[in-house]
Amino acid sequence: QVQLHESGPGLVKPSETLSLTCAVSGHSISSSYYWGWIRQPPGKGLEWIGSIFHSGSAFYNAPLKSRVTISVDTSKNQFSLKLSSVTAADTAVYYCARERMTTVTSFDSWGQGTLVTVSS
Amino acid sequence: DVQMTQSPSSLSASVGDRVTITCRASQSITDYLNWYQQKPGKAPNLLIYAATNLQSGVPSRFSGSGSGTDFTLTISSLQPEDFATYYCQHSYRTSITFGQGTRLEIK
Numbered sequence: 524q525v526q527l528h529e530s531g532p533g534l535v536k537p538s539e540t541l542s543l544t545c546a547v548s549g550h551s552i553s554s555s556y557y558w559g560w561i562r563q564p565p566g567k568g569l570e571w572i573g574s575i576f577h578s579g580s581a582f583y584n585a586p587l588k589s590r591v592t593i594s595v596d597t598s599k600n601q602f603s604l605k606l607s608s609v610t611a612a613d614t615a616v617y618y619c620a621r622e623r624m625t626t627v628t629s630f631d632s633w634g635q636g637t638l639v640t641v642s643s
Numbered sequence: 644d645v646q647m648t649q650s651p652s653s654l655s656a657s658v659g660d661r662v663t664i665t666c667r668a669s670q671s672i673t674d675y676l677n678w679y680q681q682k683p684g685k686a687p688n689l690l691i692y693a694a695t696n697l698q699s700g701v702p703s704r705f706s707g708s709g710s711g712t713d714f715t716l717t718i719s720s721l722q723p724e725d726f727a728t729y730y731c732q733h734s735y736r737t738s739i740t741f742g743q744g745t746r747l748e749i750k
Contacts, residue, residue: 559739568730568741568742568743568744569679569681569687569730569732569741569744570741571739571740571741574739582737584738584739585644585738618686618687620686623692625692625693626674626675626693627674627675627676627677627692627693627694627733627734628734628739629677629689629692629693629698629732629734630677630679630687630689630732631689631692631698633686633687633688634686635685635686636686
């Protein structure tokens with residue numbers, strides 16, 4: 524059974540870069556799934572950040588595209604998120620998820636989420 | 644980009660009630676629509692994919708319907724564990740959008 528686990532600093536200073544890693548276990552990241560990042564500001568809804576295939580092909584949510592980089596490390600079975608020039612508006616719980624590509628993309632397995640606070 | 648609008652934004656109901664939540668797309672999305680349940684402090688859980696398909700392990704009291712622009716999630720008989728927030732989600736090519744959520748509370 525696939526498991527995903529997010530890790531990274533829980534506190535990031537404004538204007539710096541947020542970096543998170545998602546370790547995948549019980550499933551090869553090189554399979555025919557995409558792998559995505561989704562965030563949720565406290566008390567608010569879900570926002571998709573971006574997704575990546577094991578080949579390195581990635582796509583991003585347009586409003587965040589200029590600040591986001593998602594990468595994959597197949598040797599470690601993990602993928603990562605970098606979000607630059609953060610502000611308080613980037614404070615959120617960040618989830619990684621497995622993305623199933625059928626007729627419609629769906630996120631069928633999720634990590635437990637990690638809270639990242641942007642504050643000086 | 645396609646905008647997804649859920650209604651209502653919140654809903655109070657009792658155990659045993661039949662509940663319907665609606666998601667409307669700003670343009671036709673055929674059946675490219677999923678539903679998730681999220682409980683406080685937990686990650687979302689996929690309930691329905693491609694508008695009408697029940698995800699493995701999800702109780703049969705959950706069902707989805709609709710196509711084009713209007714979609715519904717129905718819970719046939721509310722159970723105590725169903726009180727949560729529900730989100731619809733659309734994807735097309737390289738764009739993924741969530742609805743704003745519907746909070747289902749105990750009456």
